[in-house]
Each structure stands twice: as C-alpha cells, then as structure tokens.
Amino acid sequence: MSPDLIRLFEAARAAQGRAYAPYSRFPVGAALRDETGAVHAGCNVENAAYPVGTCAEAGAIAAMVAAGGRAISEMLVLGPGPGLVTPCGACRQRIREFAGPAARIHVADGAGVRAAFTLAALLPDSFGPENLGSEVAHG
Template identity: 45%
Template sequence: MSHDLYLAARQAMQNAYAPYSKFPVGAALRTEDGRIFSGCNIEVASYPEGWCAETTALGAYIMGGGGRITEIAVVAERMARITPCGGCRQRLAEFASAETSLYLCDEVGVVETVRLGDMLPYGFKGETLR
C-alpha cells in the first residue's frame, strides 16, 4: 500500500514552491478509510514563514474532513530518507498515533519505514493542555 502513497507525495513535490531553498519536498497522508491527502512545501520571502509539505498536507486533510491517519510518506528531491522537521512531527502527532507508519523515501520509493512515535518520543500531548 505504501507505493501509491509515495507516488502521491512525489507528485505533490512537483508542485513545490521553493524559489529560495531550491529544496522541493512532498508529503502524503492516508486515512483509515483510504483517502489520500498530499501537500508540498511553500516558501515565502519572509523566511521561515512558509509551510512545510507535511503542514500543507495536514491542511488538505482537515479541509477534507479528517479521520484517523494510518500512514504518512515524505519525499525530497535532493535528500534520501528525509524526515519531518520537529514542528511537523508535533503537528502530525496531533492527528496520528505513535504507531502510525512513516515512510522515508528517496527518488524511487520507500527507503525506510519507522513509527511516528519513534520520531517524536516525548511530544506534547493535547490532554496536558485541558
């Protein structure tokens, strides 16, 4: 199932707006019911106020009605095995579980699969703020 998610992330990466870093990134999320939401990084001149690919994908996911995220794929044009930044790890943890599969990709497909909880073992929990 991960290859189609990789392809969605790779297609999203093609739409990246990265005129400053020249570092296009794509991400795709799959929900429990099989829907896929993707996003790319979007840079703006007031760096670092742009959006990461994962953040853009989460925006599409929320606008699409959300649901339980079961898989995530991330790909970059110039870096194999790219991982979400710290902020995106926390954002993803808000909507996915520690057991969610995170696919780290290169230019041809999935290179490594990790659990989201392994990427953010001590993330903030929403119930702490209630």
Template identity: 45%
Template sequence: MTTKDDLLEAAKLIRNRAYVPYSAFPVGAALRTKSGNTYTGCNIENAAYPVSCCAERVAIFQAIANGERDFAEMAVVADTDRPVPPCGSCRQVMSEFFKTDMIIHLSNLKDDIKTVTMEELLPFSFQPSDLTEPKA
C-alpha cells in the same frame, strides 16, 4: 486501498508542484486516512521565511479542512542522500494528529525508504494532555 508504493508515488508527484524559489528544496507528502482518502501536500515558501509551510503540514491541514481526523499512513519524499526526515515543527504537528503507532515512510528520489512509527519519529512529544491544569 492505497499502498505504500501508491503513497510514495503521490508524494513524488506533488513534490513537482512545490513553490521553493528560496531553498530550491521541493518536498512532497501524501497522507492516507482510515476512510481511504489520500491528501497530498508540497512545501510552499514565502520571502518572509517563518510563514512558509512544509509539505507534511500542508497534507495534514488539507485532510483536517476536509473533515478527516483518523489517519492511517504517510509518505514524505525529497531529493536527499538519505530518506528525508521531517523538521521539528512538522513532527510536532504530526504528533498532534497521528497515533503513536502510525506508520510514516520517509524516502528520497533514489527510492531509499525508512519506515518509522510516530513514536520513533518524535518520542516523548508534547501532547494535548500536557495542557491540563496542574493539581494543587
């Protein structure tokens, strides 16, 4: 089984593959599924900034594309002073697929780690159940 340290190391390694010619801010993410598989992602930028994709979403999308839907744990790593926080877009995507009690390890290259749950990362998130039609 993949440990927290394994996930953090996988996130650090994939960070080296990031395509970041504009920000020079490589980020890596590693996602473990309940079936025991690990999917990694790095941020991929584009000259048209809005179509860039963050490491967290790349890892989630890879897992989804491979038929995975049950997630256990994620690690995210960047070269920051504090453990790297995911952006708002990533938090929303994470809340779509992660249960509120899922563990997410945020880290930096100094091995500072902050471990949070999905609920702590994005409380009161917009959920699929919010899309139901209002009752008349």
C-alpha cells in the same frame, strides 16, 4: 512496496513536482492516508519572508482536515538529496496531533522508500491531545 504505499509514494511525488521552493531549491512532497483510507497530499510552499513558508507535511495535514479527515494512519515524505528527509520538529508535533505513536512515517526519495519509522521513534514521549483531556481518535 504494497499498493497502499505505492499510492502514497505517487501522491507525494506528484505534490513534490508542484512545490514552490525558489529559495531553498529543496522541493518536498508528502502524502498521508486518513482513517477512511483517503489519501491527501501537500508540498512545501516558501515565502520571500523566509522562513515563513509551509512544510509539505503541514500542507498534507491541512488538506486532510479540509476534506473532513481527522486521523493519520500512515504518511510518506519525499525529498531530494542523499540524506533522509524526515519531518522537521514542528511537523513531528503537527503529525502527533492527528496520529498515535504507532503510526508509520515513511521517508523516500525519487527512487523509492528509504526508511520507515513509527511516530514514537521520531517523537518519543510526546505531548498530544490526550494530555489536554481531548478524546481525539487516531487511525
């Protein structure tokens, strides 16, 4: 793994360790790099009024926006189990708000990165800010 990818992996793993997942027992961490190179992380936070929780990807995006970032250059999602833990449909659209089709989304487990996709592969022919005439600049 490249040093940049290692940094994302470590941030996602640390966030995963702080996940609040008492109902699903499925902790997920996510980390992204914004247009300035800053790394922002998030974890899933569940709620007794299931499924009103927050996904790890949404938490990482919120952290980026709160810190002043506006574009996702790259993201890593880390989850447990034998299957690939790719972003859910809602998170794919959340990512799309801040990332272009070529943005790389890495999927990992505790042992390392297992797969990588472009956002276009995860959400083909997507609807984004430019459909509404927004001039959002993606990293």
